[in-house]
Amino acid sequence: MTTYVWDYxxxxxxxxxxxxxxxxxxxxxxxxVLGESVRGFEAEYxxxxxxxxxxxxxxxxxxxxxxxxxxxxxxxxxxxxVSNTAAPTVVAIDEVGATPVFVDxxxxxxxxxxxxxxxxxxPRTKAILPVHLYGQCVDMAPxxxxxxxxxLKIVEDCAQAHGARHxxxxxxxxSDAAAFSFYxxxxxxxxxxxxxxxxxxxxxxxxxxxxxxxxxxxxxxxVATPGHNSRLDEVQAEILRRKLTRLDDYVEGRRRIAxxxxxxxxxxxxxxxxxxxxxxxxxxxxxxxxxxRHPQRDEIxxxxxxxxxxxxNISYPWPVHTMTGFAHLGVAxxxxxxxxxxxxxxxxxxxxxxxxxxxxxxxxxxxxxVLREL
Numbered sequence: 390m391t392t393y394v395w396d397y398x399x400x401x402x403x404x405x406x407x408x409x410x411x412x413x414x415x416x417x418x419x420x421x422v423l424g425e426s427v428r429g430f431e432a433e434y435x436x437x438x439x440x441x442x443x444x445x446x447x448x449x450x451x452x453x454x455x456x457x458x459x460x461x462x463x464x465x466x467x468x469x470x471v472s473n474t475a476a477p478t479v480v481a482i483d484e485v486g487a488t489p490v491f492v493d494x495x496x497x498x499x500x501x502x503x504x505x506x507x508x509x510x511x512p513r514t515k516a517i518l519p520v521h522l523y524g525q526c527v528d529m530a531p532x533x534x535x536x537x538x539x540x541l542k543i544v545e546d547c548a549q550a551h552g553a554r555h556x557x558x559x560x561x562x563x564s565d566a567a568a569f570s571f572y573x574x575x576x577x578x579x580x581x582x583x584x585x586x587x588x589x590x591x592x593x594x595x596x597x598x599x600x601x602x603x604x605x606x607x608x609x610x611x612v613a614t615p616g617h618n619s620r621l622d623e624v625q626a627e628i629l630r631r632k633l634t635r636l637d638d639y640v641e642g643r644r645r646i647a648x649x650x651x652x653x654x655x656x657x658x659x660x661x662x663x664x665x666x667x668x669x670x671x672x673x674x675x676x677x678x679x680x681x682r683h684p685q686r687d688e689i690x691x692x693x694x695x696x697x698x699x700x701x702n703i704s705y706p707w708p709v710h711t712m713t714g715f716a717h718l719g720v721a722x723x724x725x726x727x728x729x730x731x732x733x734x735x736x737x738x739x740x741x742x743x744x745x746x747x748x749x750x751x752x753x754x755x756x757x758x759v760l761r762e763l
Contacts (some may be wrong), residue, residue, distance in 0.1 A: 392699045392739060392748060394678070395574050399743035404632075408580065411627040423602075423620055426627035433633055435587060438559050442594035443587045445621025446601050449548045449570020452584035453481035455619060456566040457516065459586070459596040460542040462487050466515035470546075471501050472708040472720070473728045474520045478546050479709045481568075487515065489718065491710055493725045498669045499523065499680065499735070502727075503531040510535070516542040521550035521560045523704070524576070524643070524677040525669060529555060529563040544568065549677040551576040552640045556671040561587050566597075571629055574741075576643070576677050577636050579625040642742025643676040646749060650679060650738060653753045657760050678704055679740040686734050689759055697755040702737045 401408065415426055427445050435443035446452050462468060464486030470478060472491045482489045492505040501519050517536060519527035529543075536543050543563075547553075548570035550560035561567030571583035586597050599606050604616030632639075650665065657663050664682040668674045683689055686703075693699040708728045710720035722729070739752055 390698070392697075392751060394700075394702045394737050394739045395741050396744075397573055397578070397580075397741075399745065400741070403743060404635075407631050408628055411631050412624055415624045415627050418623075421623045424623050426623045426630060427621050430621070430626040430630045430633070431585070433630060434585060437633065437636070438562050438587055440562055440587050440589045441591065442589070442597075443585055444594060444597040444601060445626055446584045446586065446597075446619045447621060448582040448619075449568060449572060449584040450477040450481050451601075451617065451619045452548075452568035452570065452586050453478060453518070453544065453546055454484050455597055455600045455617070456544045456568045456586045456588075457481065457485045457487065457518075458600055459588075459593045460516060460544060460565050462515045462542065462544075465513065467511060467513040468516045468518050469506055469509050469514060470518040471520055471522075471728070472710040472725055473499060473705065473731060474522060474546070474709065475548070475705065476709055476712065476714075477548075478518065478520055479715065482518065483715075488513075489709075489715075490514070491718075491720060491725060491728075493727045494522075494731070496727050496730075497667050498525065499731060500525070500669070501527045503528050506532065507535055510539055510541075514539070514541060516544055518544050518546060520546040520548075521553060523666070523680050524549055524553055524675040525672040526550060526553050526555035526560050526563075528669070528671075529558075533563070542566075548572075548575065550675060551677075552636055553675045554673040562589075565590060566593050571625065576639055576675050577629065577632060579629055579632075581622065581625055583621055583625040583629065585621065639742045640675045643740060644674070646740060646742070646744060647674070647676045647679055649749060650753070654681075654756065657757065663760060676740055678702070678737040680704060680735050680737050682731070682734045683736075683760075684734055685763055686736050688763070689756075690736055692759045692762075693755055696759075697751070699739075699752060699755055701739075703732075703735060704737055706732055708732050 431443040466487040545567035571579040600616040601619040604612040
């Protein structure tokens with residue numbers, strides 16, 4: 390049987406009764422769109438983060454898109470972000486009519502190099518969009534200082550950082566608005582698509598609720614400003630309410646697996662060899678994915694697949710600025726050297742809280758064997 394980096398079935402078996410009860414509750418409620426479950430999840434997710442507002446939307450891409458719109462980003466504006474991210478981060482910027490401006494990431498943690506941001510600011514810059522990648526947070530203090538100095542907005546992309554903390558503050562609580570994805574693979578994942586935006590700003594909250602519902606406010610028939618149809622599904626919301634009570638347990642399960650990887654693979658690390666994830670000072674990593682690095686990445690992945698039936702992922706093999714869909718941005722090869730180097734070397738080991746210990750044993754043993762042969 391093939392081993393993959395993620396599998397929801399072990400978790401589903403453990404939580405099956407609760408998940409099916411959530412579905413039954415919604416179907417029996419008499420309301421399956423923007424009902425009690427969405428309202429309940431929004432209140433509980435906001436409370437988890439200690440902020441005043443949460444707006445559920447249909448997916449993580451639209452969470453970023455609506456968050457940008459709600460803070461005033463639009464056509465002709467520029468948004469500073471990174472190319473070492475999932476394409477939806479940048480797709481969302483493009484969809485509001487803004488232009489993404491890329492800065493490089495740091496070699497030690499693969500996160501936005503905040504020291505490069507100020508030089509990227511122009512008169513057209515409207516916002517900074519840091520991506521809390523792989524499960525840990527960007528250093529937000531310098532970004533906040535720059536935003537205050539230049540009158541910019543900050544929107545956090547927290548799709549991979551549910552429950553992560555930076556100097557004690559939860560991801561999503563250090564900006565004007567923060568976008569989350571609940572795609573099934575996420576630390577807090579639904580059983581389909583889903584997303585949310587959290588904010589402490591009542592006006593941003595009002596704008597988000599209008600934007601996700603065609604642009605309507607007081608009545609279904611009156612559009613205040615053109616918006617979208619981007620509502621969080623009632624069934625997914627109820628499932629997320631149940632899983633939110635277990636979020637801290639999911640995080641601890643991921644950290645337990647990460648600790649074991651570090652213990653069992655640490656002796657194989659060294660210059661020019663395997664590199665394990667580095668946790669930046671002040672960060673509490675949640676290990677959405679367990680990203681390692683090796684200059685012979687492709688050979689390692691192929692041998693693991695051919696010999697041991699282990700299929701690993703690369704997050705991400707193609708930096709966004711190298712994709713044909715963003716060629717119009719004119720970012721030349723070599724402009725983001727760290728990002729481009731990472732794309733040639735990083736790969737992810739299996740990581741999900743319900744992963745059986747025996748499966749981790751298999752991955753560790755196979756990887757050790759392959760690395761010794763290189």
